[in-house]
Amino acid sequence: MATTGVMRPGHIQLRVLDLDESTTFYKDVLGLVETGRDAAGRVYFKAWDERDHNSVVLRQADRAGVDLIGFKVKDKATLEQLDKDLQAYGVATERVPAGELLETGERVRFTIPTGHVLELYADKTDVGNGQPYTNPDPWIPAAEHGIGPHRFDHCLLYGPNLEQTLELFTQVLGFHLVERVLMEDGKSLLAMFISCSHKAHDLAFVCHPEPGKLHHVSFLLGSWEQVLRAADIMSMNRVSIDIGPTRHGITRGTTIYAFDPSGNRFETFSGGYESYPDHQPITWTFDEVGPAIFYHDRKLNERFLSVVT
Amino acid sequence: MATTGVMRPGHIQLRVLDLDESTTFYKDVLGLVETGRDAAGRVYFKAWDERDHNSVVLRQADRAGVDLIGFKVKDKATLEQLDKDLQAYGVATERVPAGELLETGERVRFTIPTGHVLELYADKTDVGNGQPYTNPDPWIPAAEHGIGPHRFDHCLLYGPNLEQTLELFTQVLGFHLVERVLMEDGKSLLAMFISCSHKAHDLAFVCHPEPGKLHHVSFLLGSWEQVLRAADIMSMNRVSIDIGPTRHGITRGTTIYAFDPSGNRFETFSGGYESYPDHQPITWTFDEVGPAIFYHDRKLNERFLSVVT
Amino acid sequence: MATTGVMRPGHIQLRVLDLDESTTFYKDVLGLVETGRDAAGRVYFKAWDERDHNSVVLRQADRAGVDLIGFKVKDKATLEQLDKDLQAYGVATERVPAGELLETGERVRFTIPTGHVLELYADKTDVGNGQPYTNPDPWIPAAEHGIGPHRFDHCLLYGPNLEQTLELFTQVLGFHLVERVLMEDGKSLLAMFISCSHKAHDLAFVCHPEPGKLHHVSFLLGSWEQVLRAADIMSMNRVSIDIGPTRHGITRGTTIYAFDPSGNRFETFSGGYESYPDHQPITWTFDEVGPAIFYHDRKLNERFLSVVT
Amino acid sequence: MATTGVMRPGHIQLRVLDLDESTTFYKDVLGLVETGRDAAGRVYFKAWDERDHNSVVLRQADRAGVDLIGFKVKDKATLEQLDKDLQAYGVATERVPAGELLETGERVRFTIPTGHVLELYADKTDVGNGQPYTNPDPWIPAAEHGIGPHRFDHCLLYGPNLEQTLELFTQVLGFHLVERVLMEDGKSLLAMFISCSHKAHDLAFVCHPEPGKLHHVSFLLGSWEQVLRAADIMSMNRVSIDIGPTRHGITRGTTIYAFDPSGNRFETFSGGYESYPDHQPITWTFDEVGPAIFYHDRKLNERFLSVVT
Structure with missing residues (x-):
């Protein structure tokens, strides 16, 4: 099947x-x-x-x-x-x-x-x-009505033990590794993006000392023009935008990060390539974590690694 | 898995x-x-x-x-x-x-x-x-370079015995039925769109007396704007366009049909929704085959059912 | 000034x-x-x-x-x-x-x-x-709300005496000729597109024996994606689409022609270049009237020259 | 005329x-x-x-x-x-x-x-x-080839004496005021956007003590998707992006600011509304200068008012 x-x-x-x-x-x-x-x-x-x-x-x-x-x-x-x-x-x-x-x-x-x-x-x-x-x-x-995403698409979670988590998802739950970011040591996982389908990611993790944290929940839009419309609607409604519109290097998606009234970060994004399990994963080295996350700015903003809920 | x-x-x-x-x-x-x-x-x-x-x-x-x-x-x-x-x-x-x-x-x-x-x-x-x-x-x-599609995506084949073909694909090869068009009798398959993934179609068939025929081979573009660019490049190169840019009712994709120099029809398209095997298939009745295929014109052009290679 | x-x-x-x-x-x-x-x-x-x-x-x-x-x-x-x-x-x-x-x-x-x-x-x-x-x-x-064009932009009128009309608009009213289509004789005007601004056209005419006819009234949209949305909304509302989405060779605009309930043709379009009065006009020869009007199909549909109100 | x-x-x-x-x-x-x-x-x-x-x-x-x-x-x-x-x-x-x-x-x-x-x-x-x-x-x-803008469109200049400059452009050179940003006093001009056509701006000024400075030279793109492509090409070529892709509140244009190898800021932008001389100018108050300039972020970045060449 x-x-x-x-x-x-x-x-x-x-x-x-x-x-x-x-x-x-x-x-x-x-x-x-x-x-x-x-x-x-x-x-x-x-x-x-x-x-x-x-x-x-x-x-x-x-x-x-x-x-x-x-x-x-x-x-x-x-x-x-x-x-x-x-x-x-x-x-x-x-x-x-x-x-x-x-x-x-x-x-x-x-x-x-x-x-x-x-x-x-x-x-x-x-x-x-x-x-x-x-x-x-x-x-x-x-x-x-409102931003109007097509679906809840994925989320990015912050916590420890990425290697064990990857093993669990790939060996038991049938996910495959799509992209990963390595730590300065060139071996440990700073971040990983995994898929149980041919989406570029169904779930993603960033290494973080505190367990169980949420970086963002993500919603799919239909086009880059819908990303612009989303940003406009956010501004009209005084929604706090974290970053965007921009593009991720990882997954290639075009995106906005913003915060809900409780401070939970959410993403409205569009695009991204298709990943099949026979595809070799993409690796980002530590020195390229900037363009990996924010492809245009080529550097992280201060909030990306620190603000989670 | x-x-x-x-x-x-x-x-x-x-x-x-x-x-x-x-x-x-x-x-x-x-x-x-x-x-x-x-x-x-x-x-x-x-x-x-x-x-x-x-x-x-x-x-x-x-x-x-x-x-x-x-x-x-x-x-x-x-x-x-x-x-x-x-x-x-x-x-x-x-x-x-x-x-x-x-x-x-x-x-x-x-x-x-x-x-x-x-x-x-x-x-x-x-x-x-x-x-x-x-x-x-x-x-x-x-x-x-040229139209530059992202990938070969699917093809639409014309031939007899759609019911048996659907059974083979769903019972043996793990495909699921995404959309179908019914004949005037409200039961027989005029067309079917099947997927082995969460693409809206990995393969499609239209009922046709002659076996083994090709309606079109399809290539994926990144956006509706790339569909426009493709149509422009076709015109610049005097490629014979069958129809488009337009939208399909089936799969929702935005599309152009055109012919290669040998008369093989090809499609360059973008978009379409995601289909999972738990989704109930969509059915188009015979009287709505027009918008099913060409959503804007709401009627088939004469070539759609007759010109195949 | x-x-x-x-x-x-x-x-x-x-x-x-x-x-x-x-x-x-x-x-x-x-x-x-x-x-x-x-x-x-x-x-x-x-x-x-x-x-x-x-x-x-x-x-x-x-x-x-x-x-x-x-x-x-x-x-x-x-x-x-x-x-x-x-x-x-x-x-x-x-x-x-x-x-x-x-x-x-x-x-x-x-x-x-x-x-x-x-x-x-x-x-x-x-x-x-x-x-x-x-x-x-x-x-x-x-x-x-609905198609939601930005503005009434221009109209295309059918009637006789294009040469005299062009002279009136250029010599008295300050318009300039942006594009023209020539008759088979290579001299007479089949069509002309004139501007009183740097829009590609503020008014257009096609030569026609009967005076005072309307080919279409045109409304401006913000993007090619809005042209797609307009075509979708037309189909949802069973509006009769004449042609499109497609592109004009003349003015480069992307367009749909459709009919209001009384049979008046209207256009919803986007794009087009800017024309200043120092720009040399563009000429289309009679044999290229197809791509001049419908750049992708490269031929007129039967309605373009015959259906007016 | x-x-x-x-x-x-x-x-x-x-x-x-x-x-x-x-x-x-x-x-x-x-x-x-x-x-x-x-x-x-x-x-x-x-x-x-x-x-x-x-x-x-x-x-x-x-x-x-x-x-x-x-x-x-x-x-x-x-x-x-x-x-x-x-x-x-x-x-x-x-x-x-x-x-x-x-x-x-x-x-x-x-x-x-x-x-x-x-x-x-x-x-x-x-x-x-x-x-x-x-x-x-x-x-x-x-x-x-490269970003490939359609034209040099306008520039934004920094210098003193905006009121006198506005008078010169409107009374002698036939420009009209399209938008303006007021100082904290609610009267003096912090910025002005003027047009000699129906473009939203043919020239713009920000009040600045040092005369003759350049904030940016601007080039027109054809669509928001071309703005994304421009940002991608900038990143591929390690061009330093100041801000964007984003939207301006003023003129509504979608935009990227970046720097040429000498540090001259340039803009690649798309869109914006049309302004005619009979239109009442739009005024932005000092407390809304953030969304006036960067509509999504709703605040200026530190470089906007300080980095000029």
Whole structure:
């Protein structure tokens, strides 16, 4: 079978400081579609072109950051097999019952060596992308509400133990290494970009002493012109832009980094090449970390390595 | 494992009427990179951003058309397994020895119910995309030679027996159905678009009485602006444009159809959504075949269903 | 003074067959802003980025077409001088009192040799573009309502006597010839594109036996991507597209031609070069009229020369 | 007459520290076309789409900066009239004989209150844009050599006495004020953007104690995607980027600022609205100077007000 195992990042649960303010932001500025609220007070969103019920879940908390990231797997049998594989590899897993997250099936939860909580799941209700499955139009008015990304695409996580994490993702979860940045020693991983598909990255990590931190959650746009439109909308709404519009050397994507009202960094990006598992990974040396991250400026800004939630 | 089995379309061998004229066309107008010639007189090309040695092979013949399409599989073990699976399914296969096609490993060849010759292979020499694997730039000058597509992306084949073909691809080769067009009876397949990845299509078929015909071979561009540039370059070089720039309803891609000097139709396109195997396929009814194919004109031109090679 | 005399096309009054249907079309599909209705039942519109009160005026009638086109001149003194110049040149003029057209000053009206009614005026109320004149944003939400062109840009008129018309515009009204298409005789004008600014055209004519006909009224978009969006919106709303997206050889603009509900052709376009009066005009020979008009197809469609209102 | 008087910025003479290095830069990185060298050692360039012989002239010197900016006027009679008008206004003028600058007619030279040397001229040899004046294509291969701007568009000058300078340009030279930034006092000019056409700016000034300084010379690109391509080419060639890609609040243009090898800042930009003399100028208050200049970041970088040549 051509696409098996882990298919894609499916949901991310973010902590926000003020749920009302954040809900307005994710709905009207970022332009996600609110799809539900649960008894725990969490607010659920999807991007307009996603078909599953939710991809972003907001939870009110006293500090910002990420609670968990969920990956959708091919089917229930795959979920069972991956759970066994994880345990066989020595990773403790637990089950979260279906429905704990709205419209989402049973999840296999585990913590990776960087300290982040990951989940696998096989089922989430198809609520469609606002178009029928018969004779659809290519886009819908909701695509132009706020920034209007097509989907939750990936996230960049900060934490320790990148080598062990890479081993786990490649040997158990079927990811392949797409690009990496090396430390000054020319061997250790400063950063890695990994894929379970032919996207240039489904997940990325930067080496960081504190575990479980979020650098950014990323949303896909349709074009470089949509990146400009996103930057304009950010400015109109006084969103704090970290950097961009610019291009990444890594993945080639064109991008903006900005902050949500709680200080969680998010990215709206477009483009990037396709990576297949037979492709030799790309390596960036420590002295070229500048263009690797910000291809035009050719140097990191001070916030890139220090500001995380 | 997340990406397994058949990974992607890897090569297509086209028949051309005048090899010199066609070589100039594919090199200087379409903007592929010539990578070799073999003892049989075939000329090999790759798109600038492809890493494998070849993706388009031209063979002089007295009629235009397609000889064969090759798909790259994950590895040698996958190749052996798929060969066994095909035979078990009742498909006769044969082996083509490594090297018969330049820089390409052993191939498993078979004919599908539409009458087309397909091949699977696990190895093709990585000659790179003109950039080092360490600290690369996002693109290279060759990207601007001629139209300069990023890669050979897919092809659309005309032939009979679409239902059997779909069964073979989904049950044996791991493809999933992304979109389909139904005949007037509301049941039979007029056309189908299938994927072995999360591309909107890795291969497509239209129902046609004569087996083994080529509607078009398709090349990926980076943006809608590159589609415009391609149309301009076609006009500058008096390339016969069939239709476009326009948008497909199916896959949402933006596109131009045009003809090579032998009358083989090719497409240069950009965009399209991502399709995962858990996504419900999209269906187009017979009365909406116009916008399905040409979304802006909302009707087929006379050539779409009749001119093939 | 650098910009003097006639500044730009300012308004066009179109005849439509069903005012309600047309109002909905111009407002919600084309995306103009309705700015008023007068006692005569006319409906007034402006494009979002125009500052003057109106640029498109619809009048219900039993046949479609154009009533008149108005050009704004620098100031009242210019208006008086141009009236004298026209009369001295032998053109009969009449005065239309201020207010006959809403929020519009006195107009000097005359008929040109092609049989079209033109007007000059110096005053139209500035109602702004939806942004303050202090610290504005670059665009506003209304820019995304419907197709949302930036402005009424020019029109293409069909009628006889192009040579005399060119002489009038260049010798009296300060226009310069930017491009022209010659008849088979290599001398007579088949078409001409003239400018009173450094736009590639502020007005255009095609030679036609019947006087006073409208080929199309044209609206400016911001980019080629906006041209794609316009074509998508046309298809979503079942607007009849004549041709496009494509590029003109003349002016280099990227374009779509389509029809309003009454059969009046309109254009939404982007781009084109800048033309100054010291630039030598560009000439297209009769055998190249195909790429001159539709650069990609390199041939006229049957409607271009025959369908006018 | 619609376009009269001063038509457009026609040439700028820049001082560079190393003529060979700079010639390579302007030719191969910026992508101008070298059109000549004179006995004084100056090197002449034009942008690919310009028709006149030269628009950028490089002169070797021991400090970078601008020698002079020339504006093309409508014709010889206009030149004589403007010379008289300048003298009548109290501006001392001198004549520079035809041929002093290659392929350029007699010039009227004068110094404006900001300390910059300006010139008016009526004649410069038309060498074409690489396309015939009969049946041209919309662009040529040279358009893709280096960054390949369409034309020299405007420059931003730093110096004192903005109010007097504005008066000179509006009362004598026919410019109109398009946008302005006010000082903290809400009255004095911090910056002004003026036009002799319907471009959003043909010339701009920022108030600065030292006279005759250059902030940047600006070149026009065709689209936001070309702005991205320009930034990529800058990075590939290790050009020092000041800021961008981003958008200006003033003029709405999308832009990159970067430095030539001598430290002269240049801009490659696209877009911007059209400004006619009947349009009310836009005013930016001192507290909004951030978004006025850099709309996305909403604050000036430290270099904007301090680094000039």
